[in-house]
Amino acid sequence: MALHDVSWRPSATPLDRASAAFLADAEARIDAFFEERWQEPIVGFVPSDFARLWPVLAAVREQELAPGDRFCEWGCGFAVVAGLAARLGFAAHGIEIERDLVEAARPLLAAHALDVALACGSFIPPGGERLAQIKAEMAWLVTDGPDGHALLQREPDDWDVVFAYPWPGEEHVIERLFDRYARTGALLITWRTEKGARVQKKR
Numbered sequence: 001m002a003l004h005d006v007s008w009r010p011s012a013t014p015l016d017r018a019s020a021a022f023l024a025d026a027e028a029r030i031d032a033f034f035e036e037r038w039q040e041p042i043v044g045f046v047p048s049d050f051a052r053l054w055p056v057l058a059a060v061r062e063q064e065l066a067p068g069d070r071f072c073e074w075g076c077g078f079a080v081v082a083g084l085a086a087r088l089g090f091a092a093h094g095i096e097i098e099r100d101l102v103e104a105a106r107p108l109l110a111a112h113a114l115d116v117a118l119a120c121g122s123f124i125p126p127g128g129e130r131l132a133q134i135k136a137e138m139a140w141l142v143t144d145g146p147d148g149h150a151l152l153q154r155e156p157d158d159w160d161v162v163f164a165y166p167w168p169g170e171e172h173v174i175e176r177l178f179d180r181y182a183r184t185g186a187l188l189i190t191w192r193t194e195k196g197a198r199v200q201k202k203r
């Protein structure tokens with residue numbers, strides 16, 4: 001694997017008012033979504049800890065850790081991390097397989113005037129399904145669906161920064177896909193339930 005951990009310092013820049021309002025609204029909408037869907041949950045959707053991701057994204061920006069500003073959230077749910085990336089000046093995109101989540105993300109982003117391009121499709125590029133096979137019973141990952149990169153009129157190696165929140169213990173699936181498809185120099189940020197953020201670079 002050509003992935004290496006990147007050393008980074010959490011940014012000390014506090015969450016600005018507009019970003020804080022965005023997060024508060026996102027959390028309220030996600031709570032309402034769970035409430036509404038309690039009998040029909042989308043099992044793969046678990047939101048990450050957005051406030052704890054802000055200092056990571058801000059560090060990537062301030063410490064110039066990425067080769068450019070094209071950002072994609074793989075499996076974006078409500079696209080909150082992509083929204084924060086947009087607040088920080090990244091050209092933000094999100095790919096999500098569940099239409100109901102994409103439809104919930106759009107009005108949230110619009111309410112905060114956040115420019116995030118969304119695609120309802122899969123972040124697993126065609127041919128990558130084999131790398132994404134998981135034997136676990138409760139796999140969160142959907143391994144079919146239209147190519148989300150193509151829907152965004154992008155290639156999988158266009159991204160400078162990819163963010164994903166994989167199921168605990170299944171980080172290697174995202175790493176394998178990123179290692180195979182990302183461009184050299186691109187950054188992979190993963191959120192890990194117990195351990196927080198990990199930042200890796202493809203060399």
Ligand SMILES: C[S@@+](CC[C@H](N)C(=O)[O-])C[C@H]1O[C@@H](n2cnc3c(N)ncnc32)[C@H](O)[C@@H]1O
Binds near residue numbers: 042077165
């Ligand atoms: C653990 S949730 C994380 C959601 C969001 N990134 C966050 O941090 O709040 C993983 C998301 O990936 C989506 N997903 C699973 N397989 C996918 C695929 N092949 N392509 C796109 N989205 C996928 C799920 O529907 C779910 O919303």
